[in-house]
Amino acid sequence: MAASGYSEIPGVYSETPRPLANLRRTLRTYKTCIGASMMVVLVLVLASTLSVLISQGLDEDGPVDPQSVPANLSLVTLMAVPWPRRDENWYINRWKRSCTRLPDDPRRHQYQPDPNNPDDPEAPEWTRPDNSTYPEGDTWNWNRHPDQLPDWSSQDVSSSLSEGSKEEEQKTMTESELDRRNLSIPVGSAAYRHQHAFRKTHPLATNMSRLGYSMDRASCVMRDRMNLSRETSSFDARWIGDLTPSPYCDRSKLRPRPAPCTAGARYRSVDGTCNNLKNPSWGASFTAFRRAMPPDYGDGISALRRAKDGGELPGARTISNVVHINRMEDSQSYSVLTMSWGQFVDHDITLTALSKGKRGESIPCCLSEVRNNPTLRHPECAPIALPRDDPFYAAFNQSCLEFVRSAPAPKCHFGHRDQLNQQTAFLDGSALYGTSTKQLASLRAFKDGLLKSQLTLDGRQLLPPSKDPKDGCNTDEQYKYDRFCFLAGDPRANEQILLTIFHTIWARQHNQLAIILKDLNPDWEDERLFQESRRIVIAQIQHITYHEYVPSVLGPKFMRHLGLSPQGDGIYTTDYNPEFHPGIANEFAAAAFRFGHSQIQGLVQKIDAPEKNVDFQQLSTIVFNPFSLYDTGTMAEYVRGQVSQHTGAVDTYFTSQVSGKLFRGDEKFGLDLVSINIQRGRDHGIAGYVRARMHCGLAPPSNFSDLANDMDAGALESIKKVYNSVEDIDLYTGGLAERPIKDGLVGPTFACILADQFLRLKRGDRYWYETDEKPQAFTEAQLHELHRTSLARIICNNVPELGSIQRWPLRMYETGNPRLPCSSTSIPRVDLGAWEEGDI
Template sequence: MASSGYSEIPGVYSESPRPMVNVRRTIRTYRYCLAASCLVVIVVLLSALVSILIGQSIEKAAEEIVIPANQSLVTLLSLTWPRRDDSWYCQRWRHAMLRLAEDPSQRVYPDFPQDPADPHNPNSTLWTRSDNSTFPKNDTWNWNRQATQGLNWTSSDITESLAAGTKKQEEVTKIEDNIAKKNLTLVKGSAPYKHQVGFRKTDPLATKMAKQGYIMDHASAEMKNRTNMTREHATFDMQWAGDLSESLYCDKTLLRPMPGPCDPHARYRSVDGSCNNINNPLWGASFTSFRRAMPPDYGDGVSSLRIAHDGAALPSPREVSSKIHVNKPSESQSYTILLMSWGQFIDHDITATALAKGSNGSSFPCCTLEVIDQPSLLHPECAPIRIPDDDPDYSPFNQTCMEFTRSASAPRCIFGPREQLNQQTAFIDGSVIYGTKDEELMSLRTHVDGLLSTQVTLDGRELLPPSLDPDDGCNTEGNYKYDQYCFKSGDARVNEQILLTAFHTIWARQHNLLATTLKDLNPAWDDETLFQETRKIVIGQMQHITYNEYVPSILGPKFMKTMKLSPLDGDQQTDDYDESMHPSIANEFAAAAFRFGHSQVQGLIQAVDRSGKNVNFSQLKKYFFNPFILYNPGEMANLVRGEVSQSAAAVDTFFSSQITSHLFQGNDKIGLDLVSLNIQRGRDHGLPSYNRWRMYCGFKPASNFSDLALDMDIGALAALMKTYRHVEDVDFYTGGLSERPIKDGLVGPTFACILADQFLRLKRGDRFWYETSQEPQAFTPDQLMQIRKISLAKILCDNVPELGSIQRWPFRSFSTGNPRLPCSSQSIPRMDYGAWEEGGLFSRTYLLSPDVRPRLSDDGPTTGTSGVSLYKG
């Protein structure tokens, strides 16, 4: 062994030290610090791992939300457009020549009449190609069905059924006389009175026409019973009994008057919408039936309200409202309340459903003690809404019933299910401003320089002309002494709520500004030319704003682009008018889908002064039929500033209590529930259930509630399961609002489906569409280029001079990309009206100025104590 005292064993007392001895020594010295550091590292790593896992979960959850939104849009874009409707169905069967035999009992239904040849194009696949709906193969309740075999009726069946219908009309007339003798009416000033008299006004022409509809409703019910028809027979096939217009039981004086010969070279639209389609002059005209996007689903197949899947009664609309459509704050992150206001304004331009009326056009009660105690006084057109005993809002006031009158039956001289009557024109044509009758329009004009009648205050503000009718559902004795009246416009609903009244006022001002500008450009133009040219421009501006700013907000840019709904650029014109496209408003659009905007209503109305420092909030119920603050200087500007500053409520199942229990409340203890009214209206109109609309729009039908989990908000779905017994029972309105919105849109896919189809029809089915190249109704390319410069921001700035500033896109909330601009900003484009100078050069610039004031009539103004000047018309 060596003399050294070190071991030869390497690392143990040897001359070769142990490996990493210094490191080991350091570790021993700082072992506690190192241990703590390692622990920290482990915690950090674990935290990172947990974060990753949570992130993946969130991503997965987000995908569950986003993917259905993306996928639903893909599904919608794969459909054929326009969607098939009742006019397509009837045309298809006419091509199959089902009406060849004069005697209905001798008619033979071919084995395959669903595939008739197109007589104009034998190679067409119009009737045979799939529309990508998802109705099961054995489902016969859709437009793709075959006619049902084995229908047998005789001439005697037809005659006696018509006689039975006439007898029913005589019986209801006696009931109405008894109601009138007992002076049973809705209490003046009550919420139901304001709803039926002030808001849901029904023209005497519609009331007259509804008598023929009532006869045919009951004649069809009798026909169904006499021949033992099924609900399906009654809904689809009874109409093939033939045209009964020559029957003694068809009173042609109760039908919608036909227009005179249509002039295909007319430069301007008719007031009532007739002759837009030369071959079908009543398509889209006022006082015609709504179109059916889907076959109706009445309880008896003819006219009774829809029933549940198992044949029992559906849950009360009020029960649905109080359990599902609760009051819960849910603001939109992107849109202002102005979007809701514009939606209502446009809705009133294209829809106005007539209500059933009693003797002399009066409204009748359905829930009073007299009616409850004497059922013989219950009008057959009553459909009161039952209020549950434990209702949180109504029970404290012992309310067990909510007034509801059915929509008037549309007149017809053909058997089949009940239809409803639209008093407005279907087109976006300014009828909300100008009315739908020649005599109505005449009453709104001054007949001087193309101007509309207005009131002008001493400080120069234009207001709408006064309504001097003390029974209009709005005027109050308290305001008479100040010479303050509610207002009159082209639509009778003008005073329903203050923001709507403001929009009516703004567009009446816009008309007069344009008329004055055109008068300066063309001094030789007479009153009629000035008026019609101004009206034409106003309609073009309304259409452009609707399709350039409003509809894209609802459907999103991709849907708009694919459907070719977006306006063209520059001076481009379009020739895509399709005379075969029925433009009338779909029943389901009017009674459900376009009512999505009700969920955007905020319970408080915001008013902001010019400094932006004083912001006032008022409950919405304060402004129902109370437009009088518009007489005060600066109030309109304050309201508009509030509209473009306040976020709209989100489109979902949540609603403000201001419209679910305080609607039209006034001085009553409680008001109406708009959601209950909407749901009941859908049942009244025979709208199919939500699940049927899924199939119509190409989505997989739900066999149970769990099938809706990916498409609906989870909370809304849970509420649906607690309220409805079966997925087939869910009302279209409630189901549609429960869906998650489509990508970049505001509404869910089934509502988007109905809305897109209707807006497509309103564009391509309108012969006078503002972008058309067809002469003589077309704008010149230079004029069209100018109209495409218009924006709602410019309209508001020009007609509310006190406004001062506004967002470039006022439907959108203020943001970096949507700045608030001075009204004088060049970033808000202006139209150059030099394009309308007759014989002039367009190089001249002529900008409309809000300082231009309309001329008074030669007789001068008359001034009341309120300091308001009235134009004399």
């Protein structure tokens, strides 16, 4: 701190700034005139303030003025619907008692209607309105009654399963032939980085997906044998037969069955099991994504979604070119750190498994040998066609983008395709600690509760090295200098350097906690030190997410309405509900939470504090290129840049760095993230935008013009040019085109999906950091300290060369959000003295 009272970094104020002498002299000279003027201003301000307070009081306690802007009206609609929203789990629970799964017995209704029995599917518990806006007679929603299934026999079931196995064998033969011919995605290409370094798939997921693929094909065979409609296939084929004795339900080929749950376990499991004692696999790793809305597959089982008229939807790249143009609009309030934190959270709760070939290799879909020989085309290929006149790719003579479908989740029943989430659903630091005991063990030092790390020559702590030369990240040039990519609990940690920095900061935070706890409690063994440090880290990640990030996305008013805001001052919550399924919704993972991709800036800012130099790098140059973190000062330079640079606004516009150059490396072109997102939604059977609106209680449009109140005018005009029907709009595109709700970042449809998920992650987590349930509850004194957690302090403590940061780093520096020295007492500190045991 300079002697004058100002810091050496412009805009950063000390706790006691130097008095302004010139201003004081001016005030003395004109004090009479200034005093009179101030009196007038004061009267006007008081009158205005009183008016505002009255209007705010009405806004808080009563309905919003009908003349409010559409964004406010949409928020009123969302606040009027019941939460959480009904999902597939609700539908199954409602009707499972009334459905048999016995071969040779297609009779379904096995209950005596009794309105006083809450398990009766016609009881008020199940039939009360949920404020969805499906038209009268619409049955493609969870409020429907199951269809009457035709008679089936055990022969129908066994024959369908047999045919499904044969199709899986044929797929395996195709994989073997591709392997024999050495046909795979070229090493070092953008598609290779995407599938090997970013979308890594665990061998367990690959094995599970083989059962999933067989069951999907068997479901298609059963659909044809029984002449089932698309709707019946999607909703009710699950009630055909009892497949428990079949190989498709062989537990030895699925994720390991969770050990018997211990209700009194103090620490959460690493794989997410036993969080819910009644349903131990809810939220666990390597389980299927939850369905918030009924899936929309072209054939009711697994084929990509079709247009309303039954034809093909517009190509994903065509939509990208017309609607998601290469233009950037900056957010006025939020920093690039907002995008990075959102990605860190996303990687903590979602990692979709990808279909793989023999020995886990990537599947080629665009190679000329494959495209010219139908026998070599893998059934999981869904390549993205590029228009001949594509404004970017045509110059490179490209006509196809690699795209392979997500791995199908296994299931013990007929019905629609689902996808596998390799992460735990809970916000539990799995991006840092992994999702299995084996993976966690590989990251631990097993000494003093520490995580493994590597030290630079100047004593800086970095993540442990990944020395696999074929991991899609390491390069020969850096490898020979012993500079490696990094290992973390999530395989995507190296995807872009801003994300790698967050992984490093939290690994450092864990080790800082372990060292302090060891000092406070010298008799604690390694396991106790590790688990208590992990427990605190998870609590701090949860607090920052719900105190600083989610309010920015949903707006503080919606947060309060849903009860999502942290309590503060050591107050516990008592709203855990074991009936809330915490699993990540497919619509959340494949569409809504991808809104952050529109926030990505094409140029990434760095600031050198001593020289105050500002430098920019193209995003594509820092993707899978974390090696500069070995250099002194680099981390602080990027953090300064992140908190000083505006993030992109949430809209339909994207930088060309991700809509054509994603993962390009040294090549001139890469992938198009927008096209991938649209295609991934169709791959997952995600319902269209209009169906999502109705699910959320928003008015269903009958034509494009009906969306004018909720959508940006320019985006809507572009959407009209590419889609034939309003019902064809993809959820990803439609959601981004909406105007944000009041004080939020996203429009009402995405806000609905995100709110439902974040509500479930809080109220469906038995280990939520504010719980009062023992033994997992923190003491009141400990919780009081955890409520003092802030992202600013976490960053300052773990990037010591940073020097300063704004109080709320997800927001830009401005009045009310000053940039402060890291030594400032205005950035609260967590006192770990509350964890000291024994006599002082």
